[in-house]
Amino acid sequence: MNRSAKWLQLSTSAAVLSAALVFPTAVGATTKTTVEAHVEWNSFLQQQYGVTFDKTVTREQFEKALLKIVSTTSIAEKDLAAKTFLPESKDASKLVVWEAVSAAAKAAELKELGYTYSEEKVAASLKKAGISYKKGGTLTLQAAQELAVAIDTGLVSANALKSASVEGAVSAELACHLLAKVAEFHGSAKNYLGTIADEEIFGKLAQAWKESQIIKAGELQELVDKGLKQNLITGYNLKDAAFDPHFDPQRTITYGHSDIAHAIQLIGLLKSEGVNAKVQFEPKTSAFIYLKEWGEPVQTADYEVVQIENGNYIAYAKEYDLSLEFDSVKEKEKFQPLVLKYAKRDQEDMTGLIKASWWQPLYHSRTELADYAVITNNVLKDGRYVVQSFSLNDESAKVVAGFQKLNDKVKVETYKFWVDQPFFNYLNGESK
Template sequence: MVLPASAVLGQKKNLEVTAGIGLTINGLKAKATDVTGKAVDTFYYDGTTYVPVRAVGEALGQTVAWDSAGQSVAIGTKGNDAANDAAYLSEYFGISRLNGTLSWATYNSALEKIGFEKAAASGTLTAATAAKSLVAAANMTELALTYTSQEASEACKRYGTISAADAPYVACAIEMGLIPNSVDFTAALDGDTASVLLMNAVEASGKGRNYIGFSNDPDIAQRLTSTWNSFTVFDDEALSKLGVEIVSSGATTGYNLKYDGNAARFLSGNTIQYGHDNITHAVQLMGLLNRAGLVARVQLEPKVSVYEYLLEWNDGKMPASTPTYEVRQVADNLYLTYAVEYDLQLEFSSQADRNAFDGIIEEYAKKYDDNPELEGLIYSSWWQPLYSTKVQMSAPQYQQIYDVVVRNGDYTIHPFATAETLGAVQGKVASAASGLSVTPTRIWVNAAFYRYITGTSHQ
């Protein structure tokens, strides 16, 4: 087969290739197509097999985009995003944006702010000479030292001249995903590359995000369901006592109890928090994101939703308790429900993708009076879905309220307040929460939930 002339970085070439090469992805036979679904060739030429980048990239759960101006292909929304990595290092570790060629002093300062050991500065700072410090930060030094000198040299031969001293650490860093194998290992380390490498070490060491996967992972439904099935009612005695006081006082109608160990620690600017009580709803929501071409990191945070229970709901009887649902009598005429629900944390690759979330929920996951048959909505859609973000959003889609965070060690409760009710809630919490930390935090919630908590509309 003679491949037709084509423009590649301004050059035209006619090549004689071997066509009809089969394609298997993750053990399954695959058909390579272009963006319109038209079949495209896979072929072999001069010792290399060529396959369509879009077909392979999307099959592996990555987005693929063509930049006509720069004549380049951009692959992936899953990690290794220099801008988001730099923003994360700034938000959680106070590291200013790393720019230009880095010195050892700047690199070591960043390591120390994260809580890692400083590197032994030697020679030019490159990805190769930084590898030892990255491997140590990720707690993989012993693994690196299992490489023999021959194994390390063989693993690194594709990446330029790597010293024998650096080779085992480079080999380990590549194998464990600390350094992408597309990096120029021998070039002076620049700020963007350093941000990616440091963030990879942060994630590997457990100091970064806490999540179960990506929304477009093939097994995300199983991961969500399995995680949900592990949840049970949990408690904190001091916070529960405080919760009873603030609900009985009428300052708030309820609150959520959460545990830090489940926190996603996502990048705030790109994140939406979505609350619900049905895991099938969360699974189907992943399908909505996939259909819209949106990819997000996903964490399922358990929460105990506490609110007043009226006995008439169950003909004057106390309902039976389950591992995920319990009603407690906390005063003569006050019963509280303790129900396990979840906050679905979604960190998108960009703020534009995050902003698209509201429209998806409004169309496919929100009940309205003019849709009595609930046609076209995903399972267990609510009148007042609840989702929020910690960064300012525009009205009327979002409105500002306060999450009054009360902390006792690793546990927190979260009563909501509007600007008008904040004083009452905060005052009651402060007077009853001796020794506990109280932090009113501004959040922006979707319009439907804002109408619900302000009593302006049932929908």
């Protein structure tokens, strides 16, 4: 569906742990080397949790990092209240391998499963990692069970433990790996459908679109709808933070649209040009004023309208954002030239474009890119729901003040980000 005059009312709004250690990637993607995987885990922990390590890791550093990760999860309060997942030790600073793995297993909520392991099952699991277990040895049965379940569930690889003594010091690489896996077990790691190289990515996109629906956000939505009625904003986006991909902003572009065939063709275009990226589908609802002079609106499951006091309507349309985390910044920079050539309409009967290309495509980056314009995102949140209203920079203060006038307790977050020039032109009143 092309963006018509109706839609134009919308202001949308490092060293390796082991040469044998390999991290899994999405089906169809090229397996990452150990170095690449560690760099990615390290980057994720730093961006999402502010966690970094030197070459070796102390008990205090690991403990703080682990608690920081699980404090945002649904892990039982009684476990958090213990303040540590680490076993007691006579050495208050040194962290050894078995202690870190034990703590990670408990933080990933695997201990109950581990404690079902018999001594025979424990021994068989530890043998995969070259670890001998016998009753009365260095490891208690409980510690051995925790190591065994960590190996069997992939919390730590057997190859990683083969290259490290269970009584040896924990390296930064192992610590990063364990912490990132704990985040993954709680659904807090990178969140995406697959990669462009994934042979199943097209079907996954189509299925994600079918499963999505218009988002409702109760009191938060009532507030921003008041802003719409008072012309404080001309439109907004409503998203569910549960679909946040947790990507590296340096390598990520987010692209918005309303036609799933367009998304499939866009991914196909990138694939045909040899560009790879992680792909996350984020359901989105766009709300805007539908003028009564446009005629009686046709409602569907993907397009709802509610009439307001002046005879106009608020329209709610099912859309999506595609978040794309490219393999490198250089790959990210290849995105815009392809969009402007193959997904940007410049005349009504233009050929050589992918399906449903808009006059003003909408894509943006949280980090600076050449030839992109800077605007402001005005954000309101309530639990998992996120409202975004895009504005020109000099109009943001007015938007914030307006929402605070409607509700003096509301918190409006603002940040500047980079958008494509055609959408910037649209915000300035240009129709094409």
